[in-house]
Amino acid sequence: MSVTIRDVARVSGFSIKTVSNVINGHPQLRPETRQRVEDAIEELGYRPNLSARNLRSGRSGVIGLIIPDLTTAYFAELADAVMRTAAARGLAVLIEPIGSGRENELAALRGQHRHMVDGVIYSSLTLGAGDADLLKSVDTPLVVLGDTSFDGQVDRITMANTAGARAATEHLLAAGRRRVLALAAHEGDIVASAELRLAGYREAIEAAGLAFDPQLVCYADSWHRRGGAASMTKLLEDGVAFDGVFAFNDTLALGAMRVLQESGRRIPQDVAIVGFDDLDETRYSLPALSTVNPRRDDIATAAVETLLRRIEGGPELEAIEIETGFSLEIRESSGGSDQKATSATNAA
Amino acid sequence: MSVTIRDVARVSGFSIKTVSNVINGHPQLRPETRQRVEDAIEELGYRPNLSARNLRSGRSGVIGLIIPDLTTAYFAELADAVMRTAAARGLAVLIEPIGSGRENELAALRGQHRHMVDGVIYSSLTLGAGDADLLKSVDTPLVVLGDTSFDGQVDRITMANTAGARAATEHLLAAGRRRVLALAAHEGDIVASAELRLAGYREAIEAAGLAFDPQLVCYADSWHRRGGAASMTKLLEDGVAFDGVFAFNDTLALGAMRVLQESGRRIPQDVAIVGFDDLDETRYSLPALSTVNPRRDDIATAAVETLLRRIEGGPELEAIEIETGFSLEIRESSGGSDQKATSATNAA
DNA sequence: CCATCAGGGTACAACGTTGGAAGCAGTCGG
DNA sequence: CCGACTGCTTCCAACGTTGTACCCTGATGG
Structure with missing residues (x-):
């Protein structure tokens, strides 16, 4: 022993x-x-011995992180940020990748490791306002990362979707682009972030005195490279004219960029493009992709601290919602050399 | 309560x-x-209550996974595979990303969470045979994932580096390519997998009755997109002639492929290219990248089972080394439509 | 009719830790 | 010179679980 x-x-x-x-x-x-x-x-x-300490104190010093999967760059980078933040506070992170789909997301709430973590950070795609009661019924302290509101009943960290999208679009407009694509909404708007980013795009367009043109809003069924490539292929076939693209996330942007280049268009000369997420990869693409940096470190910090507050405070504590700031990373794909334009918001 | x-x-x-x-x-x-x-x-x-059970039994049902970072696709996919395997055996996985560099790797062995896991799977890049004693001095059950041997003193899972590299190169030769690049060895060969893959490449070249041409072996300091792109740029500048590329990993291949396409070369018509790792991404690149699939699921399964065996068996148990099989995924980048050619080995 | 036995159940201690209550000097005020 | 207080230290119990030892009941055999 x-x-x-x-x-x-x-x-x-x-x-x-x-x-x-x-x-x-x-x-x-x-x-x-x-x-x-x-x-x-x-x-x-x-x-x-942590088991003994935990048994005695009711704490384990471990928090859970529930995400769809680790192989998607966005979630891998999120997990990385959460782990670094948690480590700084002496916490370990138990990652539970649950796959996609509503059923899996629900099952995770009853997951087998729930009783060995002090609390859970839950990055959800499909849960909506109607699930607030469900989330409240879970007796583990819980913080949700996501863009759907739960009527203020659940602690939630969200990113500056609308403001970020607006800033990205404004940046393209300021560079003289007049026909900017919004790539890509979801059919039926099941995903809240798509809706919010589209709203930001529209705000920018209208604030510039331009008409919102539904033809410039395209759709994709998946927010991956493949979806971005497929959407862009279709747009080119349809002969839609455009000189800028605001992609709702980076992988969509990369997929679209690839198709644009294959078709002989130059980026940013013919088409300027901006993504969203600031994936590590965007720094290495050719050209380097301009993107909205959602400040994953801030998100992770807010999530961990809110979770700790909830663990201390118990279920009676009033739920809070935090929207983190963002910055716009201007790189080659939208004509920047590599400056950084910053614009941040923070609201409770 | x-x-x-x-x-x-x-x-x-x-x-x-x-x-x-x-x-x-x-x-x-x-x-x-x-x-x-x-x-x-x-x-x-x-x-x-797991803490109580653990306190009583001395087991936690949690294993550690020590990797350099989560944002590298290879490790994210490895972690994913390990987690799925572990979950099937009722184990949770505590990931500890330690950054790169020998110092960090050593520090991780004394990591703070060591006492709350039953054992550790350790994916190392820089540890070498000389560190066998060090690894043995750690009292936590340990399985190493890596290509460096520790004189059979430490449980180790390794992949079919040489055989996989040989198969990839043979595939290019069989398609009629005669000047195949090896991209990219490390200066000084500090990384064992580079050495092993280069050996497999050389075996294939010589078995085909061709001369091993050192000019076709190039170097990169990092096995990332950037390194692949930089190497390829330099090769084109130097005017080296080639009609095939065996890249030592997928990100190198993707970086190189990008530069080749920018230079106007068609893949696979002008240059056929094969990578190594079978990252998810290779399926979505344009063209889809042929690659050696190291069977991460097999690696993960072998690692978890070897670790469990070690946990049960204690330190006296003789150490084992397992080499997992591989398969060659032939995709568009080397002329395949999308068939799969399989060739596997398994040795203890 | 009592000893034996087996199946099926119970009481108790222990894993390593921490909070609460109490002990025990030495010091100070009256 | 006694009692209260201060500043540490110690003892005891408890967190929830499981292994060991034991007990009980009813059936069986001598």
Whole structure:
């Protein structure tokens, strides 16, 4: 067996409780005592047994992160940010990739690892306002990352979808583009972020005194490279004229960019393009993709801190919603050399 | 507090231990008793407290996965595979991304979460044979994923680097290519997989009766898109003639492919290209990239099972090394429509 | 009719930790 | 010189689970 607090007590010559007090930073301890205990801990290489501590305290120091999957760049980068934030607070992260689809998302709420985490950060795509009661019925502290509101009944972190989309579109308009595509809404608008980003796009168009042209709004069934490529292929076939593209996420943008280049169009000379998400990859594409940086680190920080607040505060605490800021990363695909234009908002 | 085994005992009318026996599937129980206990469990929605179980049994049901980072597609997909395998065995996975560099890798071995996992799967890039003693000194059960041997002293899962590379190169040769690039070795060969894949490439070249031409072996400092692009740019500038490329991994291949296309070369007509890793992305690139599929699921399964074996068996158990099989995924970039050619090896 | 036995159940201790209550010096005020 | 107080330290119990040892009941055999 490994070294326990009992061994530390024996070696240091103090009682078990005194050692425990040292570990937990209790105030009333003679410095000398503290020092001798710490020496013994050091000497033995003692580390508290988390299971026992957890059993006693009801805490595990582990939080869960529920995401659709890890192989999508967006979620991998989100997970990375959450893990770094959590690690800074001494928390470990248990990732649960649940696959896509509403059924899987619901099943995850009853997941088998729920009882070994202090709380859960839940990145959902398909849950909507109607599921607020369901989420409230889960007795694990919960923070949702997502763009659908739950009537303020559930802690939620959301990103600046509309403002970010508007800034991206305005940037294209400011560069003289007049026919900017919105790529790509969802049929039926089941995904909230699509709706919000489309709204931001429209705001920018109308604020510039241009007419909102439904022909420039295209659709894709998946927000992946493939969807972006397919949409763009169809647009070119249809002969729609445009000189700018605001893609609702980076992979759509990359897929579209690829098709545009295959068709002989130059980026940004013929078509300027801006994405959304600031995936690592966008820095390495040719040309480097301009994009809205949703500040994943801020999202992760807000999520972890809100979760900790909920864990401390219990279910009675009033739910909060936080919208994080964004910045616009102007790269080659929209004509920038590589400056950064920043515009941030923060609202509770 | 949540529902405990005590509540189940009270409701079902049996003792705590009897309930425990039902949960743990002890044989000597009247079916009726079993049924009534299970009914009570169902009724109360009881779930065993893992911390208590773990404290009692010394097991946590959690394994650690130490990888450089999650944002690299290869590791994200590896993590995904490990998590799926582990989930099928009722294990949760605690991912610890440690950044790159030898120092970080060493630090991870003494990581803070080590005491809350039953064992660790460790994907290392920089550890070498000289570190065998170091690895053995870690008292947590450990399985290494990597291409460097530790003299058979540490459990290790490795992939078919040489055979896979040879198959990829042979495929290009069989399609009539005569000047096939090897992209890209590491300067100084610090990374074992580079060395092994280069050996496989060379085997194929020589087995075909061709001369191994050092001019066709190029170098890159990073196995990322950027490195592939930079290498290819330099090759084109240098005017090196070639009609095929075996890239040591997929991101190198994608970076190189991009530069080739920008230069006006057609893939696969002018240059056929094969990668290594079978990243999800390779299916969506244009053209779809042929690649060596290292069977990540097999690697993950072997890793988890070897780890479980080590956890059960203790440190005395003799270390094993497993080399998983591979298959060659022939896609558009090397002229295939989308067939799959398979060739697998398995050795202990 | 009692000893034996087996199936099926129960009581108790222990895993390592921490909070609460209490103990125990030494110091200070009356 | 006694009692209260202060500043540490110690003992005890408890978190929820499971293994060990034991007990009970009814059936069986001598």
